[in-house]
Amino acid sequence: MGGKVTCTLGEVKQRADFIIYWGGNPAECHPRHFTKYTIMQKSKFLPRGRKDRTMVLVDIRETKSVKAADIFLQVKPGKDFELITILRALVKDQAVSDEQIAETGLTREVLDDLVQRMKAAKFGCLFFGMGLSMTRGKHMNSAALLTLAAEMNAFTKFVAMPMRGHGNVTGADVIMRWQTGYPFGISFNRGYPRYNPGEFSTVDVLVRGDCDAAFIIGADPGATMPQPAINHLKRIPTIVLDPHVTHTSRLARVHITTAAQGIGAGGTAYRMDEIPMPLKPALKSPYPTDEYVVRRLNEAVAAKPFWLPEGKVPPMLTAQV
């Protein structure tokens, strides 16, 4: 398993006649997704818009997105991996027992119909949300879904795309990827990047108490991370750059108010399909930008003697400082 068969949202808008949302609730979490890119748009290849597209929703509960779906599949909680694996088998006409299907909370008729529709589509797209990646199975669920999308290309064009949340989280992954080769969970403490989720990822580092300071830019882990991680942020000197007062800024030793991206500060944000979008500030902000503050901090840190006893910077670091 590995790799992601994907496309841009522009291609989805122009061509996708079969769309599956899995473990996501776009009606509430991505309210413009339907209207801007997926089911409502009319295009050159799908001139009748909604009538030319089929939307399937897979979730463990009936969310507000159900109203927009043509087909709703209510999978049993924690059975996403099993369902994806069964679909992968059915797509390839492999044997699956009724007991195995019943375990997912769905029926053979429903799954056969889904597989038939997937194969009959001209351009299928699987969007997956945190209902898949934050339940039991986690990245294995996502990997299984990406594999399903890849394998569907033996029959028709099929792609997959994660439903990224919050502002510019995709940007953080993309930038880390092209700078280091890894998307997250990276340690620089040897002077070169090392990747190991579960060891160097933020939650794990905080929960184990490995770090003795934290620098947080435009995020609110104080309202989203597990309590043991929040407790460590309270114990250590935490510095926050954020336009707003947040739960994290309240527990931080230092909070520097910065201009809001796209409103008072320019820059680049990455859309969930990894397309960089320029941001033009509409208003002039009295606050500095995140970039300005980070540059000033870098300059101040660079002006100090290096932390090694002899005070000499290793050559591999000189380019980065």
Added chain:
Amino acid sequence: MTSSDFSQALLVTSKRFILNSSRTSKQGTLINVGKESPEYRALTNTVTMAAEDMAEIGLAAGQMALVRTEFGEAAFKAEAGKVPQGMIFIPYGPPTCQLMGGDTDGTGMPTSKGWEVDVVPL
């Protein structure tokens, strides 16, 4: 509530539920009002569950309920809603953080959905 009181309450009315924490559109708009606002706090301190489940454990709409995991506990105001039986729904927020454990199973991603919790009326 002491642990012995809690154990006693568990014997009488507790039931294991699957916790499904998620985001709502109302929560998204309230972030702009402020995470410290009374509306945001009220939203993230509300547990939604099936009316049948509430009746089964003797929980009335508007009553406080203690949700407990092996890692922590927090009190939420109960309301009936369109949630499958055996499942409870809570919008993400500081109260759900208290229920989450720090182990990521080596993935870097904490489990924030689909884990078993006890719900006890207060």
